[in-house]
Amino acid sequence: MYIYHTSIxxxxxxxxxxxxxxxxxxxxxxxxxxxFNALGFNLGKMIQSGTFVLPIVHADADFTAPLFVGDxxxxxxxxxxxxxxxxxxxxxxxRETGETVGRVKTVHVAIDKxxxxxxELPERLKMALMTGGESLPE
Amino acid sequence: MYIYHTSIxxxxxxxxxxxxxxxxxxxxxxxxxxxFNALGFNLGKMIQSGTFVLPIVHADADFTAPLFVGDxxxxxxxxxxxxxxxxxxxxxxxRETGETVGRVKTVHVAIDKxxxxxxELPERLKMALMTGGESLPE
Amino acid sequence: MYIYHTSIxxxxxxxxxxxxxxxxxxxxxxxxxxxFNALGFNLGKMIQSGTFVLPIVHADADFTAPLFVGDxxxxxxxxxxxxxxxxxxxxxxxRETGETVGRVKTVHVAIDKxxxxxxELPERLKMALMTGGESLPE
Amino acid sequence: MYIYHTSIxxxxxxxxxxxxxxxxxxxxxxxxxxxFNALGFNLGKMIQSGTFVLPIVHADADFTAPLFVGDxxxxxxxxxxxxxxxxxxxxxxxRETGETVGRVKTVHVAIDKxxxxxxELPERLKMALMTGGESLPE
Numbered sequence: 407m408y409i410y411h412t413s414i415x416x417x418x419x420x421x422x423x424x425x426x427x428x429x430x431x432x433x434x435x436x437x438x439x440x441x442f443n444a445l446g447f448n449l450g451k452m453i454q455s456g457t458f459v460l461p462i463v464h465a466d467a468d469f470t471a472p473l474f475v476g477d478x479x480x481x482x483x484x485x486x487x488x489x490x491x492x493x494x495x496x497x498x499x500x501r502e503t504g505e506t507v508g509r510v511k512t513v514h515v516a517i518d519k520x521x522x523x524x525x526e527l528p529e530r531l532k533m534a535l536m537t538g539g540e541s542l543p544e
Numbered sequence: 545m546y547i548y549h550t551s552i553x554x555x556x557x558x559x560x561x562x563x564x565x566x567x568x569x570x571x572x573x574x575x576x577x578x579x580f581n582a583l584g585f586n587l588g589k590m591i592q593s594g595t596f597v598l599p600i601v602h603a604d605a606d607f608t609a610p611l612f613v614g615d616x617x618x619x620x621x622x623x624x625x626x627x628x629x630x631x632x633x634x635x636x637x638x639r640e641t642g643e644t645v646g647r648v649k650t651v652h653v654a655i656d657k658x659x660x661x662x663x664e665l666p667e668r669l670k671m672a673l674m675t676g677g678e679s680l681p682e
Numbered sequence: 683m684y685i686y687h688t689s690i691x692x693x694x695x696x697x698x699x700x701x702x703x704x705x706x707x708x709x710x711x712x713x714x715x716x717x718f719n720a721l722g723f724n725l726g727k728m729i730q731s732g733t734f735v736l737p738i739v740h741a742d743a744d745f746t747a748p749l750f751v752g753d754x755x756x757x758x759x760x761x762x763x764x765x766x767x768x769x770x771x772x773x774x775x776x777r778e779t780g781e782t783v784g785r786v787k788t789v790h791v792a793i794d795k796x797x798x799x800x801x802e803l804p805e806r807l808k809m810a811l812m813t814g815g816e817s818l819p820e
Numbered sequence: 821m822y823i824y825h826t827s828i829x830x831x832x833x834x835x836x837x838x839x840x841x842x843x844x845x846x847x848x849x850x851x852x853x854x855x856f857n858a859l860g861f862n863l864g865k866m867i868q869s870g871t872f873v874l875p876i877v878h879a880d881a882d883f884t885a886p887l888f889v890g891d892x893x894x895x896x897x898x899x900x901x902x903x904x905x906x907x908x909x910x911x912x913x914x915r916e917t918g919e920t921v922g923r924v925k926t927v928h929v930a931i932d933k934x935x936x937x938x939x940e941l942p943e944r945l946k947m948a949l950m951t952g953g954e955s956l957p958e
Contacts (some may be wrong), residue, residue: 415850416863417704419697421751422591423867426693427600427650428573431566436829443890449830450889453560453837462565466604475697475864476857512565553712554725555842557835559889561729564831574691581752587692588751591699613726613835614719698867703876703926704849707842729836738841742880788841 408444410437410481414473425473431465434497434510437481441495445534457519458528463492464513471507478502485535491516491524493535546582548575548619552611563611569603572635572648575619579633583672595657596666601630602651609645616640623673629654629662631673684720686713686757690749701749707741710773710786713757717771721810733795734804739768740789747783754778761811767792767800769811822858824851824895828887839887845879848911848924851895855909859948871933872942877906878927885921892916899949905930905938907949 412433420426439449452459473479479499486494492515499508518525550571558564577587590597611617617637624632630653637646656663688709696702715725728735749755755775762770768791775784794801826847834840853863866873887893893913900908906929913922932939 414864415853416696416698417702417846417849420692421588421695421697421699422597422599422692423697423699424599426573427603428566428569428693431569432831435564435566435831439829439890448890450559450828450891453889459560461560461562461610462607464604464606465565466602468602469600472599475867476853476862477864552726553715554834554836555708555711555840558830559833559835559837560830561835561837566831570693573693577691577752586752588690588753591751613729614715614724615726697864698873698875700875702849703879704842704845707845711840711842726835735836737836737838737886738883740880740882741841742878744878745876748875 408437408441408483410440410483412436412479412481414475414477414479416475418473419475423474427467427469430467430469430499430508431510431512433479433499434467434481434512437483437497438495438512441483447531447534458516458525459519460514460516462512463515465511467508467510469508471501471505473499473507479507486511488527488532488535491526493527493532546575546579546621548578548621550574550617550619552613552615552617554613556611557613561612565605565607568605568607568637568646569648569650571617571637572605572619572650575621575635576633576650579621585669585672596654596663597657598652598654600650601653603649605646605648607646609639609643611637611645617645624649626665626670626673629664631665631670684713684717684759686716686759688712688755688757690751690753690755692751694749695751699750703743703745706743706745706775706784707786707788709755709775710743710757710788713759713773714771714788717759723807723810734792734801735795736790736792738788739791741787743784743786745784747777747781749775749783755783762787764803764808764811767802769803769808822851822855822897824854824897826850826893826895828889828891828893830889832887833889837888841881841883844881844883844913844922845924845926847893847913848881848895848926851897851911852909852926855897861945861948872930872939873933874928874930876926877929879925881922881924883922885915885919887913887921893921900925902941902946902949905940907941907946 418425418429482498484496486496494513497510498506500506516525516527552563556563556567620636622634624634632651635648636644638644654663654665690701694701694705758774760772762772770789773786774782776782792801792803832839832843896912898910900910908927911924912920914920930939930941
């Protein structure tokens with residue numbers, strides 16, 4: 407489990423006055439990048455010099471309470487199902503009061519950067535996902 | 545059925561070289577706005593002077609093929625399930641060749657703008673959704 | 683001169699109800715991509731297989747009238763100063779009535795994709811910029 | 821002077837591999853929101869229940885060095901010119917090494933929320949801008 411803290415910025419909202427729905431996915435991805443960085447996987451380095459990438463093949467979200475400019479949120483990440491070449495991340499969007507305001511899921515597949523073919527999840531990544539997350543400070 | 549035509553812009557992509565996943569939801573919403581405008585429901589006017597709004601309470605997407613800067617796509621909208629206060633829209637993201645590269649679903653709930661309570665789908669909207677979409681030019 | 687037509691989408695606006703200022707730069711860039719495509723320079727192809735790129739080293743904008751969700755705008759591009767390795771593009775943001783609602787300027791420098799050093803503006807690009815724009819249909 | 825710390829996220833970049841230019845303006849605005857919050861002016865509350873707003877009427881930026889996914893930056897805000905109804909903010913984008921990688925300027929005008937007419941800068945805001953910034957912790 408890992409928690410990423412952030413706040414809703416003006417550009418995250420739209421003229422209806424609240425968080426624009428697609429930006430909840432964007433915020434979950436910010437949490438994922440920070441989480442992976444803490445696990446020792448810097449997305450920037452992976453893109454520049456890594457041998458594999460982890461594109462998202464499925465995403466879904468529920469929106470249960472409105473979020474407004476300046477609202478502080480924590481995004482709590484859990485590891486979901488881990489497959490041969492894929493893994494699922496689950497994100498709870500929480501107010502500081504602990505109230506859940508939304509939920510996101512992303513399914514990632516490991517592919518070889520050159521061939522663009524599916525590969526087995528690299529062992530080092532699998533280990534980091536399955537054990538590392540436990541010992542991370544929030 | 546309605547088709548919205550657009551192309552992938554540089555800012556829709558990220559350093560991994562392809563469409564950033566959350567922007568597929570954004571593009572689907574662009575299609576929804578254009579579709580609703582064609583049905584006689586201008587989102588801008590609804591926000592400024594309407595009595596109800598249609599927030600998204602659930603969204604999901606599959607990403608089946610990569611999209612790059614300059615790629616032209618059509619977003620084909622179908623009406624899904626229509627409930628008492630909600631409706632579902634289904635979007636197929638297609639290349640000009642007809643190849644499906646992604647899919648999006650959004651579930652909308654009608655709420656009163658003042659009370660923020662669920663309301664029955666306004667009859668005029670329901671009619672437009674159920675019949676209007678049929679007769680629209682692509 | 684070239685005109686790009688678009689409309690303000692919900693995600694272009696923010697909770698203050700109007701176009702978020704940074705998105706005026708984004709819309710100008712959309713116009714630039716479409717303009718360059720019309721000149722025979724596809725940004726996607728340039729990034730994937732070209733020998734040079736044209737990063738922006740300076741940008742400025744004025745915001746003279748508010749834009750709301752659904753507003754239709756034309757973005758008129760003019761060529762500004764052309765230097766040894768740089769060129770300037772000027773964008774007028776116009777309502778359908780012809781009213782100017784904003785202005786953007788971007789300064790681009792040609793750099794070699796490998797060395798990241800400034801290069802002389804490729805002749806083919808210079809020609810396209812200086813003559814091609816004239817003969818393009820709006 | 822106030823410094824806002826953040827890092828470049830994947831969605832801030834584009835397929836050319838670096839920060840998309842318009843997103844430097846977005847990051848500067850994030851810094852502005854955080855700065856104003858520290859001064860006691862919460863943008864969300866101002867939009868919801870304030871009597872005035874502070875739209876940007878001019879913005880410009882220089883881009884002097886590339887920023888990549890995961891790069892950590894500090895955005896240092898200085899107060900520029902203060903006029904009767906307007907004020908200017910200057911932002912330096914710095915790497916952790918202190919290297920300046922970009923610069924942004926935004927000019928804000930105080931307008932009455934109802935009439936949309938220019939008003940004199942509210943005294944409380946002027947005081948906060950001119951003195952408060954000095955004593956804020958970085």
